[in-house]
Amino acid sequence: GAVVSQHPSWVICKSGTSVKIECRSLDFQATTMFWYRQFPKQSLMLMATSNEGSKATYEQGVEKDKFLINHASLTLSTLTVTSAHPEDSSFYICSARGEGGNEQFFGPGTRLTVL
């Protein structure tokens, strides 16, 4: 199957700083990318959907100004957690889907710890 990578795999930061997480589709063009958040022992919660070249569509309850999503190319989407706080600590997973595809390929996830 198609490969999706995330970078970094684990990041620890101080409260108040911003963190950028990258999601790349390595061998296909991802017209749509999704960002999820997963708390320990819980399911994935969809945060936002981004289409290449368009503004992201955020799910209800997700703060647009706090979680900035950019999908500037067909192989890269970024999620920036601005002014991170300890409650933002979580496992962030991206996924990507090619044009016309019905499969969603997941990245390995990024563990964010905010001190």
Add this chain to the structure above:
Amino acid sequence: GEDVEQSLFLSVREGDSSVINCTYTDSSSTYLYWYKQEPGAGLQLLTYIFSNMDMKQDQRLTVLLNKKDKHLSLRIADTQTGDSAIYFCAEYNNFNKFYFGSGTKLNVKP
């Protein structure tokens, strides 16, 4: 969002079959998926089924879909210790949204 529900735990002995169940509420589901997540890792797509199908088999995996009851199941034949993981069902609807269940933790005892 739509509701997708799974039982939280399942424990089986190595060599037995495992059946993981999932129910959903969305009538506009087009595809239903099963993903596997090992500790500290991302999600791995196992298999998926189109909503107008009622069964799909892929090696040790059998997916059954009862669209009338909105019930999906994943059967793993000859379960191995390496199958121990959390299994998520997910449904994809006409609004291009994926909704995940809470995950079923499968524990395979030697």
